Amino acid sequence: MEKLAFALVVSARKLRPYFQAHSIIVLTDQPLRQILGKPELSGRMLKWSMELTAFDLEYRPRSAIKAQALADFIAEGFGLGGPLEDSLGPWMLAVDGSSNSGGGGAGLMIKSPEGQSWLYALHFYFWMSTNEAEYEALIAGLRLAAQLGAKHLNIQSDSNLVVQQVKGEYEAREDHMSKYLIFVQELMNRFQSVRIEHVPRSQNMEADTLSRIASASFPTNSRQILIETLPQRSIDEMVEQLCLDLEPSWMDPFVSYLKDGKLPESDLEARELKRRAQKFILINEELYKRSFTQPLLKCVKPREADYVLREIHERICGSHIGARTLYQKALRQGYYWPTMVSDAEQLVKKCERCQRVSNLIHVPSAMLTHLVQPCPFAQWGIDILGPFLPATDRTIKEWCQELGIKQHFTSVAHPQANGQIELANRTMLHGLKARVDKADGSWVDELPSILWSYQTTRRGSTGETPFNLCYGSEALIPVEIGIPTFRMEHFDPESNEQALRNNLDTVEELRDEARVRQAVYNQRIERYYNRRVKARSFLPGDLVLRRASVSNPRDSNKLSPTWEGPYQVTETLSPGAYRLGTMDDTPIKNAWNI
Missing domain, CATH: 1.10.340.70 (Endonuclease III; domain 1)
Structure with missing residues (x-):
């Protein structure tokens, strides 16, 4: 069989362009397709089988060649060769079953026409009689022969009862024995010819030995003998075979x-x-x-x-x-x-659980929207920079009440001015860290210096300092007192007072120029920001999840889900801003951004 497979592989290699361009029909009287399709192939046969899968091969049985009959007759008459057989002969199957107090087992020995033999044993996890064990051995042998592609089969068994019942000489009176007989006859119909005969136990020693090994309480495998287990009787599977799965599929x-x-x-x-x-x-x-x-x-x-x-x-x-x-x-x-x-x-x-614990989305989902301010102090926003160690005995609430400030708290997830305030907070926090050596109440003494530094530093967006945009002139900083500058050396109180009033009259022009520079700066930032946008939008009625660390910040821990919900969108306010409600139509305060 290896010679035939090698001949086909050589032909495919020599004629590769033809094999790749056309469907190839292989005419053979040998089971070449079944041999190359076996899952237990190894070595070069497995290599050849994988190589041939690249081509469109169709195996067909070779029809009779009339001219070959004359050649065979001449060769046989003149002694030019041995007799040419039409087939290699039937497969041989020897079976035997055994049952004892320790359990039951079956032994099989199947032999191919080429002379190659396989040993197979089957252990039963249930108690049965000796005749039932003989039937189980016969059923296992017929299944194994069908899997190996046998068409003609000769069976040998030392159970005269089973042999005569299969031949029809004896009648199977018990219900379970008649079921076994029907099952065996159905399996025998898969072969072209089946011949069963009774032999003495002395001529069936290999199968008898295998059945005794398999019927032991704890059978073990070996390199020569494969032992498998049978959890239930074969006739119990007949009911399951009537269940048909009619689900259409790609297979x-x-x-x-x-x-x-x-x-x-x-x-x-x-x-x-x-x-x-x-x-x-x-x-x-x-x-x-x-x-x-x-x-x-x-x-x-x-x-x-x-x-x-x-x-x-x-x-x-x-x-x-x-x-x-x-x-x-x-x-x-x-x-x-x-x-x-x-x-x-x-x-x-x-998956709902995967959505609740998924990572936070940092990619922007809507185009950048700028907040337009017509003049300084047109929009106010306050953000608490902290927490810090207490510097006085007064709380923030008491301090605000003394100054007549009304407190309104907002969440970080949906602010209106919080984005700008966070940037200022970052600048002041960096300055405090650099000026304060240790975490104590001394940060209060350093805070005015940080605020003056922020107010007198030129901003990149406007090109002016916040102090100049507010009062129309630059503030005097301590360094100009330590080393006097030109304006300090030539300071005139009367002319300075007049210049300050003139600057207040022209401050609007200064603010307009700063507003133009800020618009250019915003366009540059917007182009950079919008390149990373992956647009996402929702419609009223859509179900969404809400960030758990914002909605319930006190209840969050390491094992808490990242998102909580679901909620339904009730109203679209602007691109990326929505109003939400619970599943029972209860509105949720504030607007929520993506």
């Missing part, structure tokens, strides 16, 4: 072609199916795909694929992994279906 065209040779009516679809079917193999009515990572991947239907993904993703051994890791893990476990990548992405995308 149906491949199974129909590999099993019965059926092709679509369209030539283009038939050619495509034959090309893709080279990567699949049918074993025991189950479809498998040849893989680059492991020998075979079990093909599953859509309903089974959903179970595989959910079991790996969220059940006992699942940790809600990402889509890429999910489908790769399913692939490594030995499963395959064509849409496993998109199915994994959809499952992770729709």
Whole structure:
């Protein structure tokens, strides 16, 4: 058989352009397709089988050649060669069953026409009589012979009762024995010819020894003998065989072609199916795909694929992994279906737990919107910079009451002026850290210096200092007193007073110029910001989640979910700003941004 496979491989290598451009029909009277499709291939046979999957090969039985009959007659008459047999002969199967107090077992020895033999043992996890064990051994032998591709089979058994019942000489009176007999006859109909005969136990020693080994309480495998277990009687499976799964799936065209040779009516679809079917193999009515990572991947239907993904993703051994890791893990476990990548992405995308613990979204979802200020102090916003160690016994609330300031608190998630105040806070906090050596109440003494430094420093957005935009002139800082500048050396109180009043009259022009420079600066910032925007929007009625650290900051901990909800959008205020409500239509205060 290896010579035939090697001849086909050599032909494919020599005629590769023709094999790649056309569908090749291989005429042979040997089971070459079954041999190359076996999952237990190894060595060079496995290498040749994988190499031939790249071509569109169709195996057909070779028809009779009339001219060959004359050549065979001449060769036989003149002694030019040995007799040419039409076939290599039938397969040989020896079976035996055994039952004792320790358990039951079956022994099989199957021999191919080429002389190669296999030893096989079966251990039963249930008690049965000796005649039932003989039937189980016969059933296992018929199944094994069918899997090996046998067409003609000779069976030897040392149980005269089972042999005569199968031949029809004896009648099976018990219900369970009649079920065994019907099951055996159904299996025998799969072969072209089956011959069963009774032999003495002395001529069936190999199968008898295997059955005794398998019937032990704790049978063990060896390199020469493969021992498997049977959890229930074979006749109990007859009811399950009547259940038909009629769910349509992507596997149906491949199974129909590999099993019965059926092709679509369209030539283009038939050619495509034959090309893709080279990567699949049918074993025991189950479809498998040849893989680059492991020998075979079990093909599953859509309903089974959903179970595989959910079991790996969220059940006992699942940790809600990402889509890429999910489908790769399913692939490594030995499963395959064509849409496993998109199915994994959809499952992770729709998983509620994955949405609640997903990472925060830092990518902006709406275009940058600037706050236009017609003049200084047109809009006020206060943000508490802290917490710091207390410097006095008074609280912030008492201090605000003494100055007549009304406090209104807002959340960091939906401010109107908080963005600008946060930038100022960052500048002042950096200055305080640089001036204060240790965390104590001395920060209060340093705060006026930080505020004066901020007011007298030129801003990059306007090109002017905040003090100049407010009063129309630059403030005098202590360094000008230590080393006098030109204006300090030539200071005239009367002319200075007049210049200050003139600056107040022209401060509007200064503010207009600063506003133009700020608009240019804002356009530059807007172009940079909008390059990173990934637009997201919602409509009234959509369900959304809310950031948990903002809605319930006191209840958050390391194991708390990142998002909480769901809530429904009730109103769209502006791009990226919405009003929310609970599922029972209770409105939520304030507006919320994406």
